[in-house]
Amino acid sequence: xxxxxxxxxxxxxxxxxxxxxxxxxxVRALPDIATWAGPAIVQMRRxxxxxxxxxxxxAAFTGVVLALQASYTFTGTVPLYFVGTLVGKTMxxxxxxxxxxxxxxxxxxxxxxxELGTMKVTEQVDALETLAYDPxxxxxxxxxxxxxxxxxxxxxFAIATGIVTGWLTSLVLLxxxxxxxxxxxxxFYRFKDTWFGxxxxxxxxxxxTLVGCIVGLSTRGGAEGVGxxxxxxVVYSAVLILLLDAFWAVLLx
Amino acid sequence: MIEFQDVHKxxxxxxxxxxxxxxxxxxxxxxxxxxxxxxxxxxLKHIVGLLHPDAGDVIVDGQAVSTLDRDGLTTxxxxxxxxxxxxxxxxxxxxxxxxALGLRRRGLSDEEIEDRVREALALVDLSGTEAxxxxxxxxxxxxxxxxARAIALRPRYILYDEPTTGLDPVTAAVIDRLMxxxxxxxxxxxxxxxxxxxxxxxxxxxxAMLYEGRIRQVGTVAEIQETEDPVVRQxxxxxxx
Numbered sequence: 300x301x302x303x304x305x306x307x308x309x310x311x312x313x314x315x316x317x318x319x320x321x322x323x324x325x326v327r328a329l330p331d332i333a334t335w336a337g338p339a340i341v342q343m344r345r346x347x348x349x350x351x352x353x354x355x356x357x358a359a360f361t362g363v364v365l366a367l368q369a370s371y372t373f374t375g376t377v378p379l380y381f382v383g384t385l386v387g388k389t390m391x392x393x394x395x396x397x398x399x400x401x402x403x404x405x406x407x408x409x410x411x412x413x414e415l416g417t418m419k420v421t422e423q424v425d426a427l428e429t430l431a432y433d434p435x436x437x438x439x440x441x442x443x444x445x446x447x448x449x450x451x452x453x454x455x456f457a458i459a460t461g462i463v464t465g466w467l468t469s470l471v472l473l474x475x476x477x478x479x480x481x482x483x484x485x486x487f488y489r490f491k492d493t494w495f496g497x498x499x500x501x502x503x504x505x506x507x508t509l510v511g512c513i514v515g516l517s518t519r520g521g522a523e524g525v526g527x528x529x530x531x532x533v534v535y536s537a538v539l540i541l542l543l544d545a546f547w548a549v550l551l552x
Numbered sequence: 553m554i555e556f557q558d559v560h561k562x563x564x565x566x567x568x569x570x571x572x573x574x575x576x577x578x579x580x581x582x583x584x585x586x587x588x589x590x591x592x593x594x595x596l597k598h599i600v601g602l603l604h605p606d607a608g609d610v611i612v613d614g615q616a617v618s619t620l621d622r623d624g625l626t627t628x629x630x631x632x633x634x635x636x637x638x639x640x641x642x643x644x645x646x647x648x649x650x651x652a653l654g655l656r657r658r659g660l661s662d663e664e665i666e667d668r669v670r671e672a673l674a675l676v677d678l679s680g681t682e683a684x685x686x687x688x689x690x691x692x693x694x695x696x697x698x699x700a701r702a703i704a705l706r707p708r709y710i711l712y713d714e715p716t717t718g719l720d721p722v723t724a725a726v727i728d729r730l731m732x733x734x735x736x737x738x739x740x741x742x743x744x745x746x747x748x749x750x751x752x753x754x755x756x757x758x759x760a761m762l763y764e765g766r767i768r769q770v771g772t773v774a775e776i777q778e779t780e781d782p783v784v785r786q787x788x789x790x791x792x793x
Contacts, residue, residue, distance in 0.1 A: 305638075422636045422639050425597070428602060429632065430657060431629045431658075432657060433622065534693070
């Protein structure tokens with residue numbers, strides 16, 4: 300029993316050490332701009348542009364539900380224009396970044412772990428090294444940078460979409476006028492609402508891509524190993540997003 | 553010259569290399585034979601620093617590989633072409649891009665890269681496949697592209713990891729001829745890891761048998777064919793007992 304706990308503790312410390320080493324190697328690869336610049340553009344398109352449809356789809360329906368639930372909760376006690384406040388604040392501070400982050404953990408993190416895992420088990424990563432490329436510069440830095448830069452942009456679109464659908468829902472289904480919705484939206488707005496959500500999104504982007512890379516490049520075995528890595532990447536990313544979400548809330552709000 | 557100096561490597565509790573000592577002279581082709589799982593590929597990976605020894609070292613042109621930093625390894629790798637067992641072509645790139653990737657790293661102009669790609673593909677009889685993706689090629693063609701990728705770099709050394717495994721006899725013979733042609737045309741030093749004895753006799757100047765983590769016997773093709781060592785004899789004749 301004690302031996303088993305000890306073994307697990309040692310394994311956990313080793314895992315933390317490996318992650319730290321991986322992050323350090325990634326930082327060390329940053330000056331190698333000539334290697335990562337080209338692939339980073341490709342990754343920005345794949346992570347950013349290609350993720351827009353699914354993110355906007357989620358945000359659109361979140362906006363609708365938020366408006367309806369706010370109105371349901373406020374009935375008779377709180378003025379209806381507070382629907383705008385709740386939709387705006389919730390989309391900017393929480394649901395925009397977190398829901399989109401969780402969705403993208405599935406889309407981006409899983410595909411990254413599967414792609415890099417396949418490259419690892421088919422020796423493509425070794426081949427890259429023998430061609431004098433540093434995998435950190437060629438594979439990891441472009442993905443992490445693309446995730447960090449593109450996530451706030453995608454999530455900004457998601458927040459805007461959620462607010463617009465919340466406004467349309469208020470207009471059509473709640474009998475709330477546009478000026479009233481805008482009044483609510485502006486009521487307690489602070490610039491921090493915007494930067495907090497977008498900053499959080501950047502950290503989610505960095506986390507999801509970093510996890511996808513770490514898990515993908517540590518894949519062993521064949522197809523089964525790739526499958527396990529894909530699942531692990533999604534689970535770890537989702538857990539870390541929720542932990543980070545709480546961490547930033549405690550630290551910055 | 554490449555030299556293994558008492559190299560030891562263990563994975564978990566399993567020792568794979570247990571005092572491997574071997575010299576490969578310039579411009580020769582040395583074939584390393586041995587049973588599956590005896591560490592032949594592991595030995596090759598030590599030469600380019602993909603794996604590091606637990607003890608001992610690999611010396612390439614006077615440099616101990618395990619002491620090289622990141623830049624040193626990059627410089628070393630620029631002089632070595634590596635042909636992987638399953639070719640390890642980049643799936644998302646065309647044949648031409650697969651060959652060009654390593655050349656771009658060497659700072660060649662687009663024109664030079666195009667010439668080298670064309671020349672290397674011609675040498676492996678695959679002219680005209682530049683725009684194809686690896687998934688569109690047969691197993692033999694993929695191996696030839698893998699060899700072309702190594703040749704295009706004009707390296708001093710080429711390391712072949714099981715180049716004929718999984719191929720039909722005719723395609724395997726084509727690969728053998730290609731390895732011989734590469735040595736004759738480019739004068740490179742080659743190390744071929746295989747358990748295909750017909751291939752070993754065709755391409756090798758010398759043959760070394762790796763057994764239980766160290767070299768059991770090394771000699772010319774004729775010496776190996778006439779060996780009286782029972783372990784080597786059993787292996788080269790493919791006898792079950």
